[in-house]
Structure formats: structure tokens, C-alpha cells
Amino acid sequence: MDATAKSGTVTALDKVTRHKPSQEEVENAVRTLIAWAGDDPTREGLIETPGRVARAYSELFAGYEQSASDALSKIFREVGGYDDIVLLKDIPFHSHCEHHMVPFFGKAHIAYLPHEGVVGLSKLARLVDVFARRLQTQETMTQQIIDALNENLNPRGAAVMLEAEHMCMTMRGVHSHGVTTITHRFTGIFAEEREERERFFAFVGKR
Secondary structure: OOHHHHHOOOOHHHHOOOOOOOHHHHHHHHHHHHHHHOOOOOOOOOOOHHHHHHHHHHHHOHHHHOOHHHHOOOEEOOOOOOOOOEEEEEEEEEEEEOOOOOEEEEEEEEEEEOOOOEEOHHHHHHHHHHHHOOEEOHHHHHHHHHHHHHHHHOOOEEEEEEEEEEHHHHOOOOOOOOOOEEEEEEEEHHHHOHHHHHHHHHHOOOO
């Protein structure tokens, strides 16, 4: 698998010729779901819902039209010799579970040890957003973020942690409320040196 595909910049859907449904097809699909749920898609409160849902989905899943490489394209190489941890914590995100298409949401913590320069802090938040605005699993999203960091910044080490609550557990199934799922990945120095991992955990308040 090439590095671009690994990071999620190119998805499996991009590799095949596919038909993108028209606005009319999308709205008809929403009407079908409303009727299947047991309501009348022609009643006043629902008559404009298909159009609203289509517009909302365009925003919620905008990540398919965005590139991690573009988000991290601007590197600042004049950093006065700084080579210690750069960490952005508590980055809010919301995504949708690819299994049930219901939301999961939480916060991301990203750190890296610069090698060839640093990236603007807002770009790290944008990177999270690129992958969050797709159908996802938390595990995959964690891996995609750290792969993108490594491919685009070439840091001496990178660390990513996601904390999220999944509505597929609270709204359906076991109905477990207040459960937080934590995933993390470390590469480079963070993976090799326990002291660096401990510093990361201390910074994000998980020590």
C-alpha cells in the first residue's frame, strides 16, 4: 500500500469509478428513510427535511474533499533552534461511526518532535477535522492522523491520542452512558523512549 493511501488521503472509493448521487437522488433516499421510520415525508414539518439533510451531509462529510497534505503543506523552518515537544491538546472533534452512521465526538491530543521545521498550530486542528469529517472508526482515525504527521512533517517522533464518546453505545445497543474510549499511537522517539511517552501523558493530564 502506498503512503498516500495509508494515510487516508486517497480512500478506497477514490480508486474505483463511482457514481456520485445527484441532489435529487439524495433527497429521495432521505424521503425513503423517513417513510421507513414510520413518518410521512410529505407533512409540513418534514417536507424540506431531505434538502436540509443533504446540505448537512455535505458539511459533515467534507473531509472526503480535503487533503491532509494540503493542511500540513506550510512548514516554518526558522524556529530559533527549538527542537522540543510541540503539543496541541483538547482539540474538539465530531465524526460519524462507519458501522451505524451515528456520531462520536471528543477531543484529540497531538504532539511531535520537530526535525525539519514546525507547522502552524491551527493546521494540526485542521488535520483532525480532515479525517473526522468522514465515516470513521476511532482506531482508524488515530492511525490516519499520525501517518499524516509522519509523511508530511518527518518529525523525530509523533504522538496522537483520541478520547471520544460513541453514540452507537449510548443511543442504541447496550445504552451505556458516559463511557469514554481512548486510543493512542506513538512513533519515532515517542515509541522508543518511555520518558518521552510519560512527558506526553503528563502534558495531556493522563499521567
